Amino acid sequence: xxxxxxxxxxxxxxxxxxxxxxxxxxxxxxxxxxxxxxxxxxxxxxxxxxxxxxxxxxxxxxxxxxxxxxxxxxxxxxxxxxxxxxxxxxxxxxxxxxxxxxxxxxxxxxxxxxxxxxxxxxxxxxxxxxxxxxxxxxxxxxxxxxxxxxxxxxxxxxxxxxxxxxxxxxxxxxxxxxxxxxxxxxxxxxxxxxxxxxxxxxxxxxxxxxxxxxxxxxxxxxxxxxxxxxxxxxxxxxxxxxxxxxxxxxxxxxxxxxxx
Amino acid sequence: xxxxxxxxxxxxxxxxxxxxxxxxxxxxxxxxxxxxxxxxxxxxxxxxxxxxxxxxxxxxxxxxxxxxxxxxxxxxxxxxxxxxxxxxxxxxxxxxxxxxxxxxxxxxxxxxxxxxxxxxxxxxxxxxxxxxxxxxxxxxxxxxxxxxxxxxxxxxxxxxxxxxxxxxxxxxxxxxxxxxxxxxxxxxxxxxxxxxxxxxxxxxxxxxxxxxxxxxxxxxxxxxxxxxxxxxxxxxxxxxxxxxxxxxxxxxxxxxxxxxxxxxxxxxxxxxxxxxxxxxxxxxxxxxxxxxxxxxxxxxxxxx
Numbered sequence: 001x002x003x004x005x006x007x008x009x010x011x012x013x014x015x016x017x018x019x020x021x022x023x024x025x026x027x028x029x030x031x032x033x034x035x036x037x038x039x040x041x042x043x044x045x046x047x048x049x050x051x052x053x054x055x056x057x058x059x060x061x062x063x064x065x066x067x068x069x070x071x072x073x074x075x076x077x078x079x080x081x082x083x084x085x086x087x088x089x090x091x092x093x094x095x096x097x098x099x100x101x102x103x104x105x106x107x108x109x110x111x112x113x114x115x116x117x118x119x120x121x122x123x124x125x126x127x128x129x130x131x132x133x134x135x136x137x138x139x140x141x142x143x144x145x146x147x148x149x150x151x152x153x154x155x156x157x158x159x160x161x162x163x164x165x166x167x168x169x170x171x172x173x174x175x176x177x178x179x180x181x182x183x184x185x186x187x188x189x190x191x192x193x194x195x196x197x198x199x200x201x202x203x204x205x206x207x208x209x210x211x212x213x214x215x216x217x218x219x220x221x222x223x224x225x226x227x228x229x230x231x232x233x234x235x236x237x238x239x240x241x242x243x244x245x246x247x248x249x250x251x252x253x254x255x256x257x258x259x260x
Numbered sequence: 261x262x263x264x265x266x267x268x269x270x271x272x273x274x275x276x277x278x279x280x281x282x283x284x285x286x287x288x289x290x291x292x293x294x295x296x297x298x299x300x301x302x303x304x305x306x307x308x309x310x311x312x313x314x315x316x317x318x319x320x321x322x323x324x325x326x327x328x329x330x331x332x333x334x335x336x337x338x339x340x341x342x343x344x345x346x347x348x349x350x351x352x353x354x355x356x357x358x359x360x361x362x363x364x365x366x367x368x369x370x371x372x373x374x375x376x377x378x379x380x381x382x383x384x385x386x387x388x389x390x391x392x393x394x395x396x397x398x399x400x401x402x403x404x405x406x407x408x409x410x411x412x413x414x415x416x417x418x419x420x421x422x423x424x425x426x427x428x429x430x431x432x433x434x435x436x437x438x439x440x441x442x443x444x445x446x447x448x449x450x451x452x453x454x455x456x457x458x459x460x461x462x463x464x465x466x467x468x469x470x471x472x473x474x475x476x477x478x479x480x481x482x483x484x485x486x487x488x489x490x491x492x493x494x495x496x497x498x499x500x501x502x503x504x505x506x507x508x509x510x511x512x513x514x515x516x517x518x519x520x521x522x523x524x525x526x527x528x529x530x531x532x533x534x535x536x537x538x539x540x541x542x543x544x545x546x547x548x549x550x551x552x553x554x555x556x557x558x559x560x561x562x563x564x
Contacts, residue, residue, distance in 0.1 A: 034550035038519035050327035
């Protein structure tokens with residue numbers, strides 16, 4: 001290659017000639033695919049481990065494990081997202097702690113309170129198993145780097161939000177809002193926010209994440225908000241800071257959606 | 261990262277090969293040539309195998325095991341092209357902690373040749389991706405993402421060509437629509453262009469200009485969408501284009517029993533493959549070559 005570099009200029013001329021030779025002289029020599037074989041090979045422990053790779057990964061793994069295994073709190077019972085039609089224990093807890101965090105920061109920065117929180121059911125990626133809660137629990141619950149945002153919403157958008165929830169029929173994490181559904185569960189009877197009936201002329205502040213604000217999970221009502229504030233606070237860190245703060249994880253009891 | 265000048269590199273490469281070919285005067289070799297394409301997709305920072313008590317993927321995957329597997333295949337046939345179809349990033353604390361550094365370093369140790377960008381590779385923004393590139397000794401290609409107004413301009417190229425055993429292979433990349441999927445602040449001024457039009461342009465360049473013997477599309481547009489059958493996907497792309505020999509896909513985390521055969525615009529069989537996610541599987545496609553056009557053009561045998 002060193003030699004080639006020195007003769008680069010000469011080679012460039014050669015290339016032109018040779019390419020032409022190749023193009024004309026060897027035009028019948030093109031290669032054609034005659035047979036294709038395709039398969040999938042499972043990567044299992046039968047393959048054996050490459051020791052060099054394993055040794056390379058080890059210090060990275062040990063460094064992470066040191067943090068991940070740190071015990072932050074204790075859960076007397078398992079909180080999960082698979083039980084509950086209109087709300088789940090883990091979803092309600094997430095919405096409650098996210099609302100509390102957002103409210104604290106928003107009060108400091110904007111001197112305003114946050115009224116409600118809506119996140120998405122699909123955004124809960126794991127469970128809080130009964131026993132010790134570690135940093136790993138938070139990473140498994142929320143692997144993404146989504147930020148906490150606060151959106152200024154008109155009463156009209158709160159109605160759209162209620163319609164969305166009824167249409168979706170999913171236990172999306174909710175806090176600060178109570179929706180009473182009619183018996184058929186296809187329409188609402190009343191909506192209250194922070195214990196007071198919804199006022200269509202009022203601006204409410206809603207906590208969510210940047211993914212949902214930008215239309216994730218088709219929550220397009222957030223984008224109609226009149227203002228948005230990025231709190232530069234990751235949803236995962238909301239969990240971690242909360243776990244650090246409490247000793248024992250409570251099971252939320254307040255019903256956010258009630259069927260009449 | 262080896263940022264060789266693209267034109268210079270290919271000129272020197274073809275010169276070397278042509279000179280070599282002439283001096284040996286061996287255009288005709290008797291043995292059948294074989295190119296082995298190995299591929300992964302949506303590994304999502306899964307560096308360690310799944311734990312033994314995992315409900316779905318117990319003891320599956322792991323980079324150290326993938327390395328052993330790839331090594332044994334390289335011993336069998338040195339003419340290997342190792343590719344990844346994107347979403348290398350995001351999914352375990354390795355990514356949260358090191359931002360993709362370890363993923364790129366390990367892929368370099370495994371001698372990956374090329375990768376394309378998945379939507380999650382934008383998760384730390386264009387800056388976050390660019391910051392890790394020095395750890396990657398392989399290139400990235402994407403033909404339908406126009407990066408000209410971003411920091412990835414001229415770093416992520418539309419395609420790359422390889423020569424293995426005298427066979428010229430062209431690989432171009434395709435990415436999924438970013439709007440509504442990736443936060444705008446993470447992809448900034450990246451422009452998404454139509455995958456079908458882009459693929460037609462790429463195959464024209466790779467076939468007529470670059471004179472490739474084999475054309476591979478490294479795609480992160482998704483295998484197919486059940487609820488949106490007309491949405492662009494690997495299966496739709498295969499049917500709407502020509503001259504692509506293989507589409508290696510990602511994004512939809514699709515586990516297939518075997519690669520899918522699709523008739524392209526010319527009625528010729530093309531292959532679409534994807535191997536699920538998390539490094540649980542390795543895809544392997546072997547291409548055998550023949551010089552007799554009459555024997556192979558219409559009757560390529562596909563064994564899946």
